[in-house]
Amino acid sequence: MATTTDPAPGTPAAGAPDEARPAEARDETPPFPVRTTLMGTIGSVLVLLGAFGAGGILIRDPVLGTGPLSWIRYGHGRMLANAVLYSGFGLVVWAWVRLGRYMLAGRVGSRAILIAAGCWMAPLLVSPPLFTRDVFSYLGQGAQLLHGLNPYAHGPAELEILPNIVQNVHPVWQTTPAPYGPLFLLIAKGIVALTGDNVIAGVIVTRLVLLAGLGAMVWALPRLVRHLGGKLPITLWLAVASPMTVIHLFGGPHNDAMMLGFLAVGVVAALERKHAVSIVLVTTAMLIKPTAAVALPFLVWVWTNHLPGENRRRNFLKAGAASVGLFLPVFVLGTWVSLGSFNLGWVTGLQAPTLVTNWLNPSTGIGQVVYTLVHLVIKVPESPFITVARLVSMITLAVVFARQWWRSRYGGNEAIFRMTVTLLATAILAPPTLPWYLTWGFVLAAAFPWRRRHLAIVVGVAVFLVMAYYPTGEQALYAWPYVVLTLALGVYAAASLLRPDPLGLIEAWRKQKVPDFLSSQPTPATQ
Template sequence: MVTSTDSGTGAAAPNASGAPPGQPPSRFPYRTIALGTVGSTLLMLAALGAGGILIRDPVLGHGPLSWIRYGHGQALATALLYLGFALVVWAWVRLGRYVLAGRVGTRPVLVAAACWMAPLLVSPPLFTRDVFSYLGQGAQLLHGLDPYADGPTELDVLPDVVLNVHSLWQTTPAPYGPLFLFVAQGVVAVTGNNVIAGVIGTRLVLLVGLAMMLWALPRLTRHLGGRLPVTTWLAVASPMTVIHLVGGPHNDLLMLGFLTVGVVAALERWHAVAIALVTVGMLIKPTAAVALPFLVWVWANHLPAERSLTRRFWRAVLPALGIFAVVFVAGTWLSLRSFNLGWITGLQAPTLIANWLNFPTGIGDIVYNVVHLVVDVPSSPFVTVARFLAFGLLAVVAVRQWWLSRHGGNEAIFRMAVTLLAVALLAPPTLPWYLTWGFVIASAFPWRRAHLAVVVAVSVFLVLVYYPTGEQAMYDWWFIAGVVAASAYAAAAFLRPDPLGLVAAWRGPAEAAAGKPTEESTERA
């Protein structure tokens, strides 16, 4: 995935105009940014009929445009939504080629990301309905109910908020940290029963996490040896961030803000601050806790070297535990007005999701289907056993990665990113946006070109494996075949424009022979 030398993304030193030697002076990639902005606007408009629409829609429910939510109207909206997604991916891939060629700096990437995110700030939820659960659980806390004991269906107020929570989460406890429920409570306190305002308000709050990432990534890249344009293209302008984290939206964005700033603080020897920040991230989404043991090694290796590693470790871990305990207890108490640890048991709720995107669940399903050809048996024991074995494997991987990081520095951060990815893939459930936990940290390392192409394919795949409505598409095998083909084509287009020669065939041999300008020559970043 990443490499210690930037052999794949390295470029010759730029000339005075900012372009590498031998290339013409660059211009701002207006058309690429506009292409993605058109796509993002289509996503926003089409989501009114094909996204995570409201059960009772006060905007379109009974108006002249209500047809977009049903039948052929919804089919048209779905087609437009996928067209918008294709334009966003096309623009992102083009921008990535310019970045690797050294013809785009960080500023155009950030402008592109901002333009692509802007329409989605007011869009219905895309490829998920999780934000409605956030609002429902925040409403529970606001009205004196324990979100870790019961689901939003227990509320007898704010009917629109409760009605739009997915049926799977109506009766299940919240799996999120207490600090995030406190944030959700604040949003609902302002927006009340207005679900549209609640969704927009949630996105605006989560942008705090994006702002923290934007502050941290340049510093993180400087420490870890990557190239900032590549890092921002991967971590900020990617469809995983633009569509999943912002368009979703998902609270992972806020957690990642605290995680990235915490990692920077650790590398810059502000160790107490680093432990406190990552603990706050854990109080938003518990996954951030995975980073804490790795940051202890970073701290230990910044201590005077005349002592043994074991003594330095204890000198780091003891204050780290103290800081963690203070922040954890204070954050929980201030958020819930009590020391309620129910959110730990609430982590079991997401395990109700079962699909093959989670490797052990998929393996359990395969074994079940083979056995089921001979014997009529239920599937749950196979999935349960596979998940149990995967937890054992995950424990081995996590402990090994932690031990390999004992010399601290960049190695510890790399091992931390690997472990975050392992948690996303091996611990149930695996949801597409979970892979951003490791990707965002890993984006600050050097990358090879071929590995970036794999990330392009994975990013496209992880958006499309869910329908725009938020329901999984993973057992619609013809659809998944199309998703795999689209993902592979996006990766190939990243490595070489028009890999199938479609544009050349459309232009015809005469125009090609005449040397008609291509996108690479007419739009120089």
């Protein structure tokens, strides 16, 4: 470890002496950003403390529900908890942006970024769910499978035992079939079998299990970088240390983390010509969250272009047949083992998330705008407008998918890039669009080369996507003053990556601390 304090920001000018150049250019271990890491860790601890009153708290909380600190869940106590939580989140973002500036200056390396991300996640292991209540649905659906109810035919409300789990499932999902793959429900079943009706233990164990997915991502990202041409510190900063991962995927927690682990390793296997392994891994990812199926047709092109011979049509048929031959038994066996039968009800369960309507999904937003304008003239229901707009959006997505898939026909990095674009398009165009859905393609995108201004855009988008929902898990997208404030904070965070203190606020504060009689004294040069 080269130092115990943060490195000075900025890139040395050309021609600077060797001592002024980035440590990586001198084959030295880059310094460790202690203060920045500590700042984010303090922020994460504040998020943890605030979450006990402002996060996805239990309806009957055995920790604070009836004790002397129960006031934090209500009224002014809850307002204080929100203030603490958002202050902590601000520190996490500030630390992430500072770490990004040091990274761009070549002053910190991959190891420091991973350690920082780990420090920021660690306090959240025991936190109530953050900005979502989905984990309670995971536990409820796992409990259904454990006790003989089909989670693809019934909602958790049908479960007559384990009342603590059932009552904490969000009302929208109480009577809704599960939209997740059968393998994930098998994992959730195992968690509930271990923790029973103890919801707090269930949330903690879920996070521990999902760490396997994050670990697989961390293993895969350096290998993806070698193939896709990115820079590892930037990739880890984007995909692992980002608030989207720290707060959403881990703090949430969300099962997308496990799906992305299998997907990332599967893409690595395809690029390293281990195509059978790749298809098996990505099919397994699909059995966790069905969105991963989008990647499979692109992997066929990668396989096609790795086969010897000049006959591309024959190679495509070989790769396609082999892919289907691997996909089907994994799909059937995974479904059978998870559910005890070959039950395809989970495919129809994919319609459940469409119950969520908000303008974060562009088609839904367009439908709502058109409805509002028409409603000014004539009384009409909203649903037809949203349905039509979503239908147009799905047709658009089908066109995007077909176009991107065909442009991937030469395989290689181009196919992975087109896969990434399609995963992002799926998150945006297919209803609904939830903030953490953007991680589907974003983890792969992080391994490609990036420009500084695009990194700044990612910072702004990440801040907005975390704050698009309240810490309780309820959406905040129609609280317009809050949305404007969130957008402003996102823009400021984005600008801060490229230039410290872009509005000069810190400098102005420092000047305010200088007494007037000192600022008016002549300098030595003028005396």
